[in-house]
Amino acid sequence: MKTSCITVLLLATVIFHLKAQIIPIETRNFNLVMSVGKNLKLYQSYLGNKLLNSIKELPQGKHEAYIPSGTDNLFEPAIRITHADGNPSLELLYVSVTSKKQDDNVTTTIIHLKDSKYPVEVNLNFTAYYNEDIIKSCTEIKHAEKKAVVVSNYASSMLHFDAEKYWLTQFYGDWAEEMRMEESKLTHGIKILDSKLGTRADMYQTPAFFLSLDNPSTENKGELIAGTLGWTGNFQLAFEIDEQNSLRVISGINPFASAYQLEPGKTFITPEFIFTYSNHGKGQASRNFHHWATNYGIMDGKKDRLTLLNNWEATQFNFDEAKLSGIFGEANKLGVDLFLLDDGWFANKYPRNNDRAGLGDWEENTKKLPNGIGHLVKDAESKSVKFGIWLEPEMVNPKSRLYEKHPDWILKLPNREEHYYRNQLVLDLINPAVQDFVYNIVDEMLTKNPGIAYIKWDCNRMMTNTYSPYLKEKQSHVYIDYVRSFYSIMERLRKKYPHLPIMLCSGGGGRTDYGALKYFTEFWPSDNTDPVERVFIEWGYSYFFPSFAISSHVTSWGKQSLKFRTDVAMMGKLGYDIEVSKMTEKDLAFSQQAVKEYKRLKNIIWHGDEYRLVSPHEEPRAVVMFVDSIKSKAVLFSYNLNTRFGQTINAVRLEGLDPDKNYKVKEINLYPETSSRIVRSEQSFTGEVLMNKGLNVSSNMALTSAVIEIIAQ
Ligand code: GLA
Numbered sequence: 123m124k125t126s127c128i129t130v131l132l133l134a135t136v137i138f139h140l141k142a143q144i145i146p147i148e149t150r151n152f153n154l155v156m157s158v159g160k161n162l163k164l165y166q167s168y169l170g171n172k173l174l175n176s177i178k179e180l181p182q183g184k185h186e187a188y189i190p191s192g193t194d195n196l197f198e199p200a201i202r203i204t205h206a207d208g209n210p211s212l213e214l215l216y217v218s219v220t221s222k223k224q225d226d227n228v229t230t231t232i233i234h235l236k237d238s239k240y241p242v243e244v245n246l247n248f249t250a251y252y253n254e255d256i257i258k259s260c261t262e263i264k265h266a267e268k269k270a271v272v273v274s275n276y277a278s279s280m281l282h283f284d285a286e287k288y289w290l291t292q293f294y295g296d297w298a299e300e301m302r303m304e305e306s307k308l309t310h311g312i313k314i315l316d317s318k319l320g321t322r323a324d325m326y327q328t329p330a331f332f333l334s335l336d337n338p339s340t341e342n343k344g345e346l347i348a349g350t351l352g353w354t355g356n357f358q359l360a361f362e363i364d365e366q367n368s369l370r371v372i373s374g375i376n377p378f379a380s381a382y383q384l385e386p387g388k389t390f391i392t393p394e395f396i397f398t399y400s401n402h403g404k405g406q407a408s409r410n411f412h413h414w415a416t417n418y419g420i421m422d423g424k425k426d427r428l429t430l431l432n433n434w435e436a437t438q439f440n441f442d443e444a445k446l447s448g449i450f451g452e453a454n455k456l457g458v459d460l461f462l463l464d465d466g467w468f469a470n471k472y473p474r475n476n477d478r479a480g481l482g483d484w485e486e487n488t489k490k491l492p493n494g495i496g497h498l499v500k501d502a503e504s505k506s507v508k509f510g511i512w513l514e515p516e517m518v519n520p521k522s523r524l525y526e527k528h529p530d531w532i533l534k535l536p537n538r539e540e541h542y543y544r545n546q547l548v549l550d551l552i553n554p555a556v557q558d559f560v561y562n563i564v565d566e567m568l569t570k571n572p573g574i575a576y577i578k579w580d581c582n583r584m585m586t587n588t589y590s591p592y593l594k595e596k597q598s599h600v601y602i603d604y605v606r607s608f609y610s611i612m613e614r615l616r617k618k619y620p621h622l623p624i625m626l627c628s629g630g631g632g633r634t635d636y637g638a639l640k641y642f643t644e645f646w647p648s649d650n651t652d653p654v655e656r657v658f659i660e661w662g663y664s665y666f667f668p669s670f671a672i673s674s675h676v677t678s679w680g681k682q683s684l685k686f687r688t689d690v691a692m693m694g695k696l697g698y699d700i701e702v703s704k705m706t707e708k709d710l711a712f713s714q715q716a717v718k719e720y721k722r723l724k725n726i727i728w729h730g731d732e733y734r735l736v737s738p739h740e741e742p743r744a745v746v747m748f749v750d751s752i753k754s755k756a757v758l759f760s761y762n763l764n765t766r767f768g769q770t771i772n773a774v775r776l777e778g779l780d781p782d783k784n785y786k787v788k789e790i791n792l793y794p795e796t797s798s799r800i801v802r803s804e805q806s807f808t809g810e811v812l813m814n815k816g817l818n819v820s821s822n823m824a825l826t827s828a829v830i831e832i833i834a835q
Pocket residue numbers: 434464465477512580582627628629630646648649
């Protein structure tokens with residue numbers, strides 16, 4: 123009986139394989155379709171708006187789906203391998219396809235390819251998230267040659283397009299000026315967005331883009347792909363237009379200085395490239411990402427987040443137990459959930475009183491904290507505030523005991539002068555002893571002080587003079603193995619501490635990618651907390667990340683009113699980094715009320731559909747709204763950044779509401795003793811009016827803001 127079942131199964135598989143000429147990968151609103159040619163090569167037949175009935179009629183497609191190097195390819199390849207015998211070519215032929223439904227929403231399709239002459243296998247994996255309209259793709263490479271092969275290109279994804287024109291929206295920046303946005307028409311040849319920073323992905327270039335077909339897309343119009351690579355290190359996104367005006371988009375780890383020796387029997391798995399298709403502009407693409415991030419992409423995406431008071435901007439390195447104790451009381455007064463102790467609490471031989479010393483020596487500084495962290499946790503708890511702590515476990519200052527004890531644990535060239543950035547060096551995470559060290563820093567902190575409820579994990583430099591003492595002659599593995607080691611530490615930590623909230627930070631926004639966000643609950647988008655700058659920076663991040671992941675703090679950076687600073691912070695994950703004791707009575711009353719309002723509205727802001735209504739890149743103001751899934755409640759944020767003399771400010775058409783519902787519109791979060799200049803109290807309108815005629819949401823005074831609540835009656 124058993125044997126016959128297996129025989130039937132095998133037969134079914136063979137028949138399926140013989141028939142599998144068309145391979146559809148589908149979500150609710152789009153498909154990616156592959157086909158197998160008579161020559162057994164795999165082709166991309168289609169990528170676009172959902173085809174309901176005619177998939178079978180699609181022609182084969184002219185682009186080989188995942189183009190190898192060394193045979194007949196004339197442009198940028200997806201994969202390049204040098205075999206053990208020195209042969210630098212690959213010809214990938216279709217073997218089979220398997221498709222597995224993980225549940226009603228998620229299906230993984232694996233297309234198995236094999237070289238025609240060598241025992242090299244390449245599996246293209248596509249996981250489709252039906253409701254979210256997201257496809258995640260990655261590649262597995264393995265072989266059974268006698269010795270190692272060298273893999274020097276290893277794309278996570280290759281996609282092909284045939285449009286008349288292509289428009290690329292990219293994001294770039296630097297410390298404190300993250301996520302600047304730029305759109306340009308692609309020209310013939312190759313355009314590369316990449317990073318060679320090693321420890322970070324983001325910072326100078328962001329591993330995310332929009333590619334609009336034929337015309338630039340707007341928020342609501344245009345056909346486009348939005349994509350991002352989930353990899354916390356060197357990435358490369360390449361866009362190449364060939365002589366026939368076809369575009370190939372190749373996304374993956376940056377092959378720069380990273381030829382990888384792959385041993386027989388081992389599998390090289392690329393990071394995931396996550397993308398969506400929209401024929402309704404960028405807004406829809408962002409909402410797809412937000413839904414996917416909530417349900418799958420970000421650690422505990424559906425769980426609560428803590429509001430907090432951080433002490434970095436308020437105290438920098440200058441604090442002691444008494445000062446902190448006072449701040450716990452202030453956090454409690456403010457009404458936030460948690461106090462976050464930032465940099466400066468550790469190291470004794472070389473005390474961490476500035477950023478030049480102490481990094482690596484993770485014991486409490488006994489002068490500042492004679493009773494240790496445990497005492498602080500209890501003290502905070504006695505004031506009904508949870509306690510969180512800053513760590514930067516991957517780094518070391520040369521002025522530290524760690525540096526003196528373990529010079530061989532540091533990434534640096536043996537025969538050149540050390541090169542510092544923020545006076546520090548990167549640890550050689552590839553060394554298993556260093557992985558244990560990093561794991562133990564966190565584990566010991568949490569076991570010794572079980573009340574710790576939050577971690578801010580920082581990473582304040584990139585790699586330079588890069589050399590791993592542990593890797594010895596395999597230096598071309600360093601960039602890849604560093605990131606894999608970082609993930610393996612996080613895997614271990616997440617096994618033991620599955621739900622501890624951890625903020626991902628990297629000198630501001632150096633690390634913001636879905637590779638790391640599997641392990642982190644939120645990220646620090648920028649050290650620049652000037653609210654006008656933050657409107658732009660968070661606008662940029664909102665294209666790919668949901669608001670609950672974008673930590674957004676009220677600080678004293680920027681000269682705007684407290685109301686303006688608070689309204690900006692409220693469109694993300696709200697926190698404070700400010701001297702509460704110096705607030706006036708009115709400021710405090712306003713802030714206490716704001717925290718309460720935020721807690722009341724957070725679920726709409728975090729999980730509602732986000733509509734970017736007025737772009738600060740197009741007008742001197744920004745308007746964003748969030749609508750809950752049943753269109754019964756919405757919150758709108760409006761920021762006037764500057765008003766020119768005589769400028770008129772138009773009403774804004776709202777989006778995402780139910781045209782047939784009647785909505786009450788009310789300005790909230792007003793500063794004490796002020797009333798709304800925009801909305802008369804108790805006004806109500808139909809969704810149809812709000813979405814067609816619009817609503818006045820901005821005063822004409824520069825640097826004013828409004829939060830408007832919209833409730834169906
Ligand atoms: C980085 C972070 C800041 C702060 C400092 C502490 O710059 O981005 O938020 O934690 O480190 O040194």
